[in-house]
Amino acid sequence: MSGRAGIVIVGASLAGLRGAEALRRGGYEGPLTLVGDEPYRPYDRPPLSKHVLAGELAADATALPQLLPLRARWRLGSPATGLDRNAKIVRLADGSSLAYDTLLVATGARARRWPGEAEFAGIFTIRGRDEAADLRAALARDPRSVLIVGGGLIGCEAASCCRDLGLPVTLVDPNPTPLARALGTLVGGTLAARMRAAGVDLRPGTQVRALEGEAGQVCRARLADGGSIAADLVIVALGAVRDTGWLSEGGLAADAGGLTCDGACRALTRMGVPDPNIFAAGDVARWPNPLYGGRLIAVEHWGNAVEQAAHAARNMLNPADPQPYAHLPAFWSSQFGLNIKMVGLADGADSVAIVQGSRAAGRFLAVYGREGRTIAAVSFDEARWLPAYAERIAAGAAFPPIHDATDQPAIETRPPGFPPPRPFPASRGRVPEAAHA
Amino acid sequence: MRVVVDLNRCQGYAQCCYAAPAHFELRGHEILFYDPAPPEAARGRIERAQQACPVRAISVEGIDLAEEDAP
Numbered sequence A: 001m002s003g004r005a006g007i008v009i010v011g012a013s014l015a016g017l018r019g020a021e022a023l024r025r026g027g028y029e030g031p032l033t034l035v036g037d038e039p040y041r042p043y044d045r046p047p048l049s050k051h052v053l054a055g056e057l058a059a060d061a062t063a064l065p066q067l068l069p070l071r072a073r074w075r076l077g078s079p080a081t082g083l084d085r086n087a088k089i090v091r092l093a094d095g096s097s098l099a100y101d102t103l104l105v106a107t108g109a110r111a112r113r114w115p116g117e118a119e120f121a122g123i124f125t126i127r128g129r130d131e132a133a134d135l136r137a138a139l140a141r142d143p144r145s146v147l148i149v150g151g152g153l154i155g156c157e158a159a160s161c162c163r164d165l166g167l168p169v170t171l172v173d174p175n176p177t178p179l180a181r182a183l184g185t186l187v188g189g190t191l192a193a194r195m196r197a198a199g200v201d202l203r204p205g206t207q208v209r210a211l212e213g214e215a216g217q218v219c220r221a222r223l224a225d226g227g228s229i230a231a232d233l234v235i236v237a238l239g240a241v242r243d244t245g246w247l248s249e250g251g252l253a254a255d256a257g258g259l260t261c262d263g264a265c266r267a268l269t270r271m272g273v274p275d276p277n278i279f280a281a282g283d284v285a286r287w288p289n290p291l292y293g294g295r296l297i298a299v300e301h302w303g304n305a306v307e308q309a310a311h312a313a314r315n316m317l318n319p320a321d322p323q324p325y326a327h328l329p330a331f332w333s334s335q336f337g338l339n340i341k342m343v344g345l346a347d348g349a350d351s352v353a354i355v356q357g358s359r360a361a362g363r364f365l366a367v368y369g370r371e372g373r374t375i376a377a378v379s380f381d382e383a384r385w386l387p388a389y390a391e392r393i394a395a396g397a398a399f400p401p402i403h404d405a406t407d408q409p410a411i412e413t414r415p416p417g418f419p420p421p422r423p424f425p426a427s428r429g430r431v432p433e434a435a436h437a
Numbered sequence B: 001m002r003v004v005v006d007l008n009r010c011q012g013y014a015q016c017c018y019a020a021p022a023h024f025e026l027r028g029h030e031i032l033f034y035d036p037a038p039p040e041a042a043r044g045r046i047e048r049a050q051q052a053c054p055v056r057a058i059s060v061e062g063i064d065l066a067e068e069d070a071p
C-alpha cells in the first residue's frame, strides 16, 4: 500500500465516500483520489423519491456529511471511461489517465430507461438529484394524470408522493401486487389495499407495451392486453442497471448485473481469479454472501453501501489477511404514512407467518421461512421487533418461530406468494438480488 | 451543516425530536423526517439530538470539516 499512485476510488457517492473515510480511519496516509461522474459532492439518494418529490426538501439539500478529514483529490464531473489493469491506469472522459496502486470500484447503478424514452417529453426516471429535480418541477406544474410504470420500492414511494400532492396517479405492474418480488403477494396485498385507500389507481397484472405521444409530449400508455391509460407524465420505475460499462475492456467479470467479486470484495477477472488490486463495494458489487450459503448476491440498499465500503477498505489495507464479507441485507422505505423495514432476503421463502400485530390493523411483523429456517422479516410500523428477528435470521433459527409463552396460540404459516422467477438467459443463471428500485 | 440518519438503525424513539424539534419530526407511527441541511446556527441543538439518540443513528459533519475537502 506504499506505492506512489496510491488509492483511486471510482464513484463518488455513498459507497465511495464511506470507503474513503474508512481508509483514512484505518490509517492509510497515502494519496487518495475520488472520481465522480456527477459534478456534485456525495449526496444521499433515499430522500429523492420521498421528500424531494413531495416538495419538502430541495433536490440539492441532501449532501452527505463527511465524517473525517479525507485529504483527497476530487475529480468530479469526469467519469471513468476505461480500465487498463496491466498498466494499472483508469482513463477519464476528459482524456486524462489516473494511475492507481489499489482501486475501489463504487460506480453504483443508474435507472433503467424506457426504450425510446427521449422521443417524448414527460417521461422521467429517478436515480440522481438532477432527475429528481426535473421530476419535481414537472409534478409542480400540475399534470393531469401521472402514470407510474413499476411497483417496486421507488415506484410505490413516487405514487405516495403524487397522492400527497393531490395528483391522480395510476400504477401498473405485471405482478399481482406491488413489491411482490421483495415481499411476496401476501404482504404485498396489504400494501395494495393501503395504496387504493389513498386513491392510487392500482393496476396489477398489467404490462405497458408502448408509450405514445402527441406533438412531442407523452399522452398515453398502450397496454399488452390492448387497453390504454391516458397520462401526460410517466415515471419509469423499472429498477436499475449497474454502472459497469467503463470496465468492459478491463477483463473483469462485469455486466449490467454488477461486478463479480470474491468473498473478500476483490474483483474477479473473467477467468474467475481475484485481482488483488481491485475491490468493489455498494450497488455495483455482487459477491458470494456466506449468510446465504455463498450464493452470489447483489444488494441495492443504503446499508450495504456503507458496510461493504468499510469492509472493502479494511481488506485493501490488510492484503495479507482478507476477511470474508458477510452481510444481512436490510432496507427501509416510507410510503403512504407507513414505515416499512426489512431484514434478510425473502425471495425463495416457502412460508410466511405474521408474528406481531395483524394485516387487518395495518401494523405487523411478518417472518419468512424456507425449509424450516428463518430467512427474512418485514415490519409495517412495528420496527421495534425487527432487531430480534435480524439476530434469528443471521443465526438461521428454526421457522416457524416458537413463542416463549405456552399460553400463546400456535403461529399460523401461509404461502408467501412469490411470482415465478423472471425468465433469464440460461447461460447467465439467476442472480438473486435485493433492489431498492 | 450536513446531517444524515441511518434509518435502518433508527428505532423511532423520537429523542432527537425533543432535542431539536425544528429539524427532526416523527410522522405517522414511526417515520422519522429530518432536515439533512440545517443552518449552522442550529449546531448546538443538532449535536444534542445526536447525543440523545439511543442507537447512535445520527451522523453530523464536524464544524472543522465543513468545506475542508470540498472539491
Ligand SMILES: Cc1cc2nc3c(=O)[nH]c(=O)nc-3n(C[C@H](O)[C@H](O)[C@H](O)COP(=O)(O)OP(=O)(O)OC[C@H]3O[C@@H](n4cnc5c(N)ncnc54)[C@H](O)[C@@H]3O)c2cc1C
Pocket (backbone or CB within 6 Å): A010, A011, A012, A013, A014, A015, A016, A035, A036, A037, A038, A044, A045, A046, A047, A048, A049, A078, A079, A080, A081, A106, A107, A108, A109, A110, A126, A127, A128, A154, A243, A246, A281, A282, A283, A284, A299, A300, A301, A302, A303, A305, A330, A331, A332, A333, A334, A436
Ligand atoms: C431514489 C432512490 C431512493 C432510495 N431509497 C432507499 C431507501 O429508502 N432505503 C434504502 O435502503 N436504500 C435506498 N436507496 C438505495 C441507496 O440509495 C443505494 O443503495 C446507494 O445509493 C448505493 O450507493 P453506491 O455508492 O453504491 O452507488 P450510487 O449511489 O449509485 O453511486 C454511484 C456513483 O458513481 C458514479 N459513477 C457511475 N459511473 C461512473 C464512472 N464511470 N465514473 C465515475 N463515476 C461514476 C455515479 O454518478 C454515482 O454518483 C434508494 C436509491 C434511490 C435511487
Ligand code: SF4
Pocket (backbone or CB within 6 Å): B005, B009, B010, B011, B012, B013, B014, B015, B016, B017, B024, B032, B052, B053, B054, B055, B056, B057, B058
Ligand atoms: S433519537 Fe435516534 S432512534 Fe430515535 S427517532 Fe431520532 S434518530 Fe431515530
